[in-house]
Amino acid sequence: MVCQTVKAGVECVFMTKKGCGFNGGSCYAIIEKCEGCNKIVESTSGKYCRVYPDPAAKWSVGGCPTASHVKKVKEETSQKINPLKASKRAQKH
Numbered sequence: 001m002v003c004q005t006v007k008a009g010v011e012c013v014f015m016t017k018k019g020c021g022f023n024g025g026s027c028y029a030i031i032e033k034c035e036g037c038n039k040i041v042e043s044t045s046g047k048y049c050r051v052y053p054d055p056a057a058k059w060s061v062g063g064c065p066t067a068s069h070v071k072k073v074k075e076e077t078s079q080k081i082n083p084l085k086a087s088k089r090a091q092k093h
């Protein structure tokens with residue numbers, strides 16, 4: 001159902017005819033680590049995540065897999081430090 005509370009207008013699995021069914025009856029606001037992510041939605045009561053109702057919990061278990069701002073950094077890093085590919089590339093020359 002479409003959210004009628006903090007993320008009004010956003011389709012959400014926790015929204016029911018009786019109201020928000022998430023723990024506490026509402027989403028939790030984003031945390032500092034979320035800043036810069038393109039999944040953030042702003043409402044009059046604060047900033048929330050479009051994907052997860054509890055961003056802090058997501059980050060507490062090894063980071064957020066959907067974070068747009070962190071993923072790019074990881075991809076760049078893995079490209080730079082992939083010794084296997086680098087050695088294969090070097091052998092071709």
Ligand code: SF4
Binds near residue numbers: 048054
């Ligand atoms: S997707 Fe992850 S990083 Fe982005 S706002 Fe949601 S919880 Fe935060």
